Amino acid sequence: MIPTREECLKMMVQHGMLENIIDHSLEVARVAIFLSVQLNKKGERVDLPLVEAAALLHDLTKTECLQTKEDHAQTGSRLLKEIGYERIGDVIAEHIYLSRARDPDRISEEEVVNYADKRVQHDRIVSLEERFEDLKKRYGKSERALELLEGLRSDTLEIERKIYAILEMDPNQLERHLFEEEEARRRGTDRK
Numbered sequence: 001m002i003p004t005r006e007e008c009l010k011m012m013v014q015h016g017m018l019e020n021i022i023d024h025s026l027e028v029a030r031v032a033i034f035l036s037v038q039l040n041k042k043g044e045r046v047d048l049p050l051v052e053a054a055a056l057l058h059d060l061t062k063t064e065c066l067q068t069k070e071d072h073a074q075t076g077s078r079l080l081k082e083i084g085y086e087r088i089g090d091v092i093a094e095h096i097y098l099s100r101a102r103d104p105d106r107i108s109e110e111e112v113v114n115y116a117d118k119r120v121q122h123d124r125i126v127s128l129e130e131r132f133e134d135l136k137k138r139y140g141k142s143e144r145a146l147e148l149l150e151g152l153r154s155d156t157l158e159i160e161r162k163i164y165a166i167l168e169m170d171p172n173q174l175e176r177h178l179f180e181e182e183e184a185r186r187r188g189t190d191r192k
């Protein structure tokens with residue numbers, strides 16, 4: 001059971017998310033959906049409605065967590081599970097750190113949303129390098145924090161390699177490919 005895009009947008013507004021976090025979430029969803037569609041064209045079986053909903057809702061509780069200092073991956077996950085969206089809760093729980101053992105033979109919804117979130121800084125697509133430079137500036141206040149970010153960076157690079165080995169695309173061309181795909185769709189000539 002997965003809420004529609006409209007239902008997700010309604011939840012985001014009703015939950016009082018900051019506008020900039022909503023903008024970020026919309027862009028993460030755009031990237032995550034694009035990657036999932038491309039992966040599925042290559043034979044993966046990524047659950048598109050799940051990816052879309054989880055990407056839209058991944059920062060649902062971040063606004064209040066800025067005050068409470070709680071972990072928004074955990075509180076967001078709990079909230080979604082409480083209202084019956086178990087799988088969305090799973091994906092949200094993993095959007096910062098992927099903790100679950102990864103299946104080398106398939107790309108999970110968790111990996112797609114986690115990776116898409118790392119490619120969007122505020123509401124702009126950036127490289128992992130750029131994103132992690134920014135994260136280090138904002139959160140790398142101690143040796144330990146820097147070490148954790150470095151670990152996260154290399155984990156994310158691994159997901160990037162895994163995804164792009166299947167897509168046979170250049171990760172640096174993500175924005176261009178996405179734009180071209182959307183243009184093609186607008187013209188009604190969906191490229192295969």
Ligand SMILES: [Fe+2]
Nearest residue numbers: 058059062095
């Ligand atoms: Fe987040």
